[in-house]
Amino acid sequence: MSQQIQQREGYSQLAVDLLAKAKLSGATEADIIIADGETFSVQVRLGAVDRLTKAREKHLGLRVFVGKRSASTSTSDFSADSLNQLVAETCILAKAVVEDPVSGLPAVDQMAGERPDLDLYDSTRLNTEQQIELAKRAEAAAMSSDERVTNSEGGDFDSSSGRVVLGNSHGFLGEYQSSSFSISVSPVATDPESGAMQRDSWYAVQRKFAKLDSPEAVGLEAARRTVRKLGARKVSTQRVPVVFDSEAAGSLMGNLCSAVSGYSLYKGASFLAGLLDKPLAPEFVTIYDDGRMVGGLGSRPFDGEGLPTRRTTVVERGVLKSYLLDTYSGRKLGFASTGNASRGVGENPSVGPTNFYLAPGSKTAQDMIKTVKQGLYVTDLIGFGINMVTGDYSRGAAGFWIEGGELAYPVEEITIAGNLKDMFAGIEMIGSDLVFRGRIASPTVKLGEMMVAGN
Numbered sequence: 001m002s003q004q005i006q007q008r009e010g011y012s013q014l015a016v017d018l019l020a021k022a023k024l025s026g027a028t029e030a031d032i033i034i035a036d037g038e039t040f041s042v043q044v045r046l047g048a049v050d051r052l053t054k055a056r057e058k059h060l061g062l063r064v065f066v067g068k069r070s071a072s073t074s075t076s077d078f079s080a081d082s083l084n085q086l087v088a089e090t091c092i093l094a095k096a097v098v099e100d101p102v103s104g105l106p107a108v109d110q111m112a113g114e115r116p117d118l119d120l121y122d123s124t125r126l127n128t129e130q131q132i133e134l135a136k137r138a139e140a141a142a143m144s145s146d147e148r149v150t151n152s153e154g155g156d157f158d159s160s161s162g163r164v165v166l167g168n169s170h171g172f173l174g175e176y177q178s179s180s181f182s183i184s185v186s187p188v189a190t191d192p193e194s195g196a197m198q199r200d201s202w203y204a205v206q207r208k209f210a211k212l213d214s215p216e217a218v219g220l221e222a223a224r225r226t227v228r229k230l231g232a233r234k235v236s237t238q239r240v241p242v243v244f245d246s247e248a249a250g251s252l253m254g255n256l257c258s259a260v261s262g263y264s265l266y267k268g269a270s271f272l273a274g275l276l277d278k279p280l281a282p283e284f285v286t287i288y289d290d291g292r293m294v295g296g297l298g299s300r301p302f303d304g305e306g307l308p309t310r311r312t313t314v315v316e317r318g319v320l321k322s323y324l325l326d327t328y329s330g331r332k333l334g335f336a337s338t339g340n341a342s343r344g345v346g347e348n349p350s351v352g353p354t355n356f357y358l359a360p361g362s363k364t365a366q367d368m369i370k371t372v373k374q375g376l377y378v379t380d381l382i383g384f385g386i387n388m389v390t391g392d393y394s395r396g397a398a399g400f401w402i403e404g405g406e407l408a409y410p411v412e413e414i415t416i417a418g419n420l421k422d423m424f425a426g427i428e429m430i431g432s433d434l435v436f437r438g439r440i441a442s443p444t445v446k447l448g449e450m451m452v453a454g455n
Helices: 003-024 080-096 128-144 215-227 246-259 262-266 327-333 365-370 420-425
Strands: 029-045 048-066 069-075 149-168 173-190 197-199 202-206 238-244 287-290 311-316 356-358 374-382 392-403 406-419 427-430 445-453
Touching: 003 029, 003 048, 003 080, 003 149, 003 173, 029 128, 048 080, 048 128, 069 080, 128 149, 128 173, 128 215, 149 197, 149 215, 173 215, 197 215, 202 215, 238 246, 238 365, 246 287, 246 356, 246 374, 246 392, 246 420, 262 327, 365 406, 374 406, 392 420, 406 420, 420 427
Parallel strands: 238 374
Antiparallel strands: 029 048, 029 149, 048 069, 149 173, 173 197, 173 202, 238 445, 287 311, 287 356, 374 392, 392 406, 406 445, 427 445
16 A cells, blocks of 8 residues: 555545544544645746745644534644644533534534546646746746846746645545646746836746746736837726726626625625625626636635535626625525535635636627726736725726727726616626636626726
8 A cells, every 4th residue: 555545545545533532532423624735836037046945734623513612723743742732622612612502513414425537636746847837938938038028027836736634524535646746937028118017927827837827928918018118198087988908808707706604694894795686787797606617726626614616607698696605605695505615624624616707708808808998907906995894995006098999098097986786786797708827717708887097
């Protein structure tokens, strides 16, 4: 039997043993999470290695309930004495905590049964030199693509792989492996006439190394995005249509994701409180959170409480149909969990997205720009001027001014303002360019009108 298989089976047995010890120490319920993995990260700058980190880590987190009281602890010391002490201390802590009437594990019958293979793990192992070379190639492609690219804030390559084992006193025991690989580059360009400088970046991330964009493709796109910002101007304050590129539109989806989180809702910190089954956007807008997407960056067979993940329709044909919930926030709001419990080792579960996205439309970004006589194409958002209670939205932005359906010139030092309710209601077009570079994604989106504040 290989050492890896022995260790994996050892973790499963360790979880079972510690849960039994927690019961003997007075716990009425308990769950345990064990995570181990390795990470590698390298940054090169102007062809030389600037930073390199490599780590192999393992952590164990224990949560115990004594009636309606609970406590969570964690350790990276897997010695028998340390773990016995952890169990005893966690039970003592739980008994000292105030009762919470909605605390406790999910019901036994809600636990994940089937464990689908979601293709989350790649066994590819790159050595240190290979990973440094990938970062160098990405940066070199950006630096050599245009003479106006004069400097670099670095080219990065990161890889990680790991395993999660989750067990609880209901008899649930599950595990899965996952991996990720990413490349990014941040070039700096200089305007040869004015000497003004601009920076931008681009990146690619995948579960499987073979699916990752080439370093050259990432570097060329980073350079293109940087150089096109040169000569940026301000514009006068006015109300105009605004087109958010896919990255900026992904930020809007992130705002929506925060607003549909059960924790925001029961704390009264969401502008979507009380709006379930009410219209939020036009009929052609549908938004999903899909934890079962094969190869998805947020996919997993079960959530942080052992419940099955699923595809949740958050917005269906413009109507808000579901919040994102774990067991605790669901009980607070009177709903069942949506399988969105997310947790770090040693932390209580909270709500997190799996693969949260706006379903794509049929228009290209170019098609959408062509419909705008005068307006703004947003590529960058700056700052955090969002009130999640009211939905009021005000953020610094940069991008391109649209004249007669064409990108006319780059713009910067502007602010876009509105209210998120009005912004979602005001969506006029959705692009076809949906690409996942994280757990939250969106195609290009056109809004009918926003306030653009400049000169």
